[in-house]
Amino acid sequence: MMSRKYNVVVTRQLPEAGQILLQDASDIEFVQWTEDRPCDRDWLLQHAKGASGILLMLTEKVNEELINAAGPQLKVIASFSVGTDHVDRSILKSHNIRLGYTPTALTDACADLAVMLTLMSQRRGGESLRKVLDGQWPQMPWSPLLLAGPPIRGATVGFLGFGRIAQATLKRLLPFGIARALYLTSRPRERAREHYIGLLDGSGIPVEPAQDWREVARESDVVIVGCALTPQTKHLVGPEFLATMKKRAVLVNIARGPIVDTDALVKALEEEQIFGAGLDVVENEPNIPADHALLKQERCILVPHIGSANTETREQMATESVRNLLAGLRGENMVNEVVL
Amino acid sequence: MMSRKYNVVVTRQLPEAGQILLQDASDIEFVQWTEDRPCDRDWLLQHAKGASGILLMLTEKVNEELINAAGPQLKVIASFSVGTDHVDRSILKSHNIRLGYTPTALTDACADLAVMLTLMSQRRGGESLRKVLDGQWPQMPWSPLLLAGPPIRGATVGFLGFGRIAQATLKRLLPFGIARALYLTSRPRERAREHYIGLLDGSGIPVEPAQDWREVARESDVVIVGCALTPQTKHLVGPEFLATMKKRAVLVNIARGPIVDTDALVKALEEEQIFGAGLDVVENEPNIPADHALLKQERCILVPHIGSANTETREQMATESVRNLLAGLRGENMVNEVVL
Numbered sequence: 207m208m209s210r211k212y213n214v215v216v217t218r219q220l221p222e223a224g225q226i227l228l229q230d231a232s233d234i235e236f237v238q239w240t241e242d243r244p245c246d247r248d249w250l251l252q253h254a255k256g257a258s259g260i261l262l263m264l265t266e267k268v269n270e271e272l273i274n275a276a277g278p279q280l281k282v283i284a285s286f287s288v289g290t291d292h293v294d295r296s297i298l299k300s301h302n303i304r305l306g307y308t309p310t311a312l313t314d315a316c317a318d319l320a321v322m323l324t325l326m327s328q329r330r331g332g333e334s335l336r337k338v339l340d341g342q343w344p345q346m347p348w349s350p351l352l353l354a355g356p357p358i359r360g361a362t363v364g365f366l367g368f369g370r371i372a373q374a375t376l377k378r379l380l381p382f383g384i385a386r387a388l389y390l391t392s393r394p395r396e397r398a399r400e401h402y403i404g405l406l407d408g409s410g411i412p413v414e415p416a417q418d419w420r421e422v423a424r425e426s427d428v429v430i431v432g433c434a435l436t437p438q439t440k441h442l443v444g445p446e447f448l449a450t451m452k453k454r455a456v457l458v459n460i461a462r463g464p465i466v467d468t469d470a471l472v473k474a475l476e477e478e479q480i481f482g483a484g485l486d487v488v489e490n491e492p493n494i495p496a497d498h499a500l501l502k503q504e505r506c507i508l509v510p511h512i513g514s515a516n517t518e519t520r521e522q523m524a525t526e527s528v529r530n531l532l533a534g535l536r537g538e539n540m541v542n543e544v545v546l
Numbered sequence: 547m548m549s550r551k552y553n554v555v556v557t558r559q560l561p562e563a564g565q566i567l568l569q570d571a572s573d574i575e576f577v578q579w580t581e582d583r584p585c586d587r588d589w590l591l592q593h594a595k596g597a598s599g600i601l602l603m604l605t606e607k608v609n610e611e612l613i614n615a616a617g618p619q620l621k622v623i624a625s626f627s628v629g630t631d632h633v634d635r636s637i638l639k640s641h642n643i644r645l646g647y648t649p650t651a652l653t654d655a656c657a658d659l660a661v662m663l664t665l666m667s668q669r670r671g672g673e674s675l676r677k678v679l680d681g682q683w684p685q686m687p688w689s690p691l692l693l694a695g696p697p698i699r700g701a702t703v704g705f706l707g708f709g710r711i712a713q714a715t716l717k718r719l720l721p722f723g724i725a726r727a728l729y730l731t732s733r734p735r736e737r738a739r740e741h742y743i744g745l746l747d748g749s750g751i752p753v754e755p756a757q758d759w760r761e762v763a764r765e766s767d768v769v770i771v772g773c774a775l776t777p778q779t780k781h782l783v784g785p786e787f788l789a790t791m792k793k794r795a796v797l798v799n800i801a802r803g804p805i806v807d808t809d810a811l812v813k814a815l816e817e818e819q820i821f822g823a824g825l826d827v828v829e830n831e832p833n834i835p836a837d838h839a840l841l842k843q844e845r846c847i848l849v850p851h852i853g854s855a856n857t858e859t860r861e862q863m864a865t866e867s868v869r870n871l872l873a874g875l876r877g878e879n880m881v882n883e884v885v886l
Contacts, residue, residue, distance in 0.1 A: 243687035325662035334849040341836025347583035354855045496681025509674040516697045
């Protein structure tokens with residue numbers, strides 16, 4: 207006799223490999239949002255009713271409303287994301303609901319982007335592109351210091367947060383000739399607990415925990431924000447941090463927008479307190495109109511949260527989130543589970 | 547008795563370190579163009595008369611006209627550049643005039659830029675920036691494959707030309723997880739004669755000479771143009787080359803514009819024969835108006851020849867070109883001399 211199937215809601219069409227895994231799982235019955243935009247909240251709340259598992263995106267808030275709409279049989283939320291700030295963890299914990307996410311799949315893609323944004327901000331890439339697109343090149347006389355920026359060779363790179371992506375970024379930056387790395391975690395002055403690629407010892411340059419954010423701001427030629435968004439990290443990069451940075455330093459944010467205070471950053475760029483910024487994320491994204499103050503700053507490069515946007519990564523995130531979903535339903539080990 | 551001083555012409559104000567070296571050289575008397583734009587040809591031809599040395603930029607053609615204007619006492623041309631395609635080498639050779647250039651100073655800066663352009667073209671950086679600047683982000687629904695590009699991990703990287711800059715680029719790309727490197731020099735199928743950083747053996751991945759351009763085009767996920775411009779390399783990347791490339795491959799040019807056939811590249815991008823392009827140089831630069839066909843291609847990133855544009859590099863190029871000038875006058879060894 208066939209046992210009853212698990213009801214599952216999937217809030218988006220997945221890349222092909224994920225879709226196939228879903229269709230091949232014989233113990234689930236799933237409904238799926240089919241349009242090429244985030245699913246309507248009403249649709250989600252309605253279909254969540256009676257579901258044992260929900261596979262969802264960063265765009266869907268996981269809160270008491272959703273959990274109550276689903277009902278007590280809900281066993282698992284599988285999020286297609288590395289971040290989980292769209293999820294109210296305490297409510298999941300109190301209902302004994304497991305939470306899967308996909309942090310490992312996008313390490314490479316995000317670290318690649320961190321290097322791209324570092325080079326773009328040092329080498330004035332955004333400014334350069336804009337001048338060419340505006341047709342300014344013909345009238346731009348070459349001169350020995352035209353569009354010159356600070357070098358990456360010899361740089362001290364400061365990491366706010368030192369998880370997988372930060373460490374993978376450090377690994378990529380080593381052959382550029384950086385001189386030193388500093389990192390600040392939630393345990394200042396303590397050596398990072400996890401090291402993923404042997405770089406704490408084997409990098410050939412000093413890689414050291416910072417005393418506090420002041421040391422990171424003061425010492426770094428490149429500051430890379432790679433920490434989680436928490437009440438403690440919100441606006442960590444604010445007026446004081448930016449004023450402490452070197453005039454020739456650049457700021458890169460590949461983590462979450464609200465860690466950087468946008469108004470303070472605009473002011474710092476305007477007053478040339480820092481050399482430039484490269485942002486994959488920003489407060490209030492995606493609501494960044496063309497007349498946003500940040501876009502007036504030529505030394506700021508802003509891309510639309512494409513950290514994980516390479517095809518293979520997105521395929522892998524899809525299959526991984528389906529695996530997490532199925533493991534949550536079946537009481538098995540997930541590929542990556544958040545300890546609540 | 548003081549010996550007669552050498553007359554010298556300098557076609558541009560140099561970064562400070564170079565200026566100081568010039569002023570401190572007691573055996574020269576120099577005239578210098580002072581405006582913040584390339585010097586007038588008439589000014590150059592007039593002041594070259596009687597000069598023993600000329601320190602000049604890429605913007606000044608070194609041809610029979612200039613050599614004749616100077617006169618038989620001319621001993622040295624010191625070019626503030628890595629390329630020498632603005633120089634007619636045969637005329638220098640026939641007049642026994644030495645040629646200095648500054649190839650080593652900018653290796654790092656150009657290799658950094660090659661990595662930046664590689665990542666920008668794979669990760670759709672130009673497209674991303676343009677969408678954000680145009681205010682499209684708020685209306686751009688997130689989806690699993692939005693703005694996704696091919697990964698650098700696992701890529702085969704093909705180099706056209708495999709000198710210092712190419713090899714320094716390869717070194718930087720290794721920790722991104724590239725799988726294989728191919729190179730084509732003026733001696734196809736032969737192992738590169740010079741290797742600067744031990745990468746021909748010690749890179750941990752296969753690094754091999756290509757049979758011909760077809761192999762580079764066919765096999766590579768990233769093609770990096772880093773060769774000199776010669777009659778043989780002009781339009782080497784043309785319709786046939788581009789048609790042979792993979793649909794998901796990107797083209798990066800950090801060498802000289804005319805190596806890539808612009809019309810063919812526009813067509814290849816338009817017809818999605820290749821995934822994208824990142825160019826520091828382009829045919830007819832700097833005459834690229836805002837309505838240039840290449841600028842209509844969102845998958846093409848074009849920056850205004852900023853390969854060597856980092857402050858330290860430009861300072862070093864300045865001091866090196868002054869040292870070459872003085873060595874040429876004094877009959878000493880240059881830092882870098884072109885064998886004519």
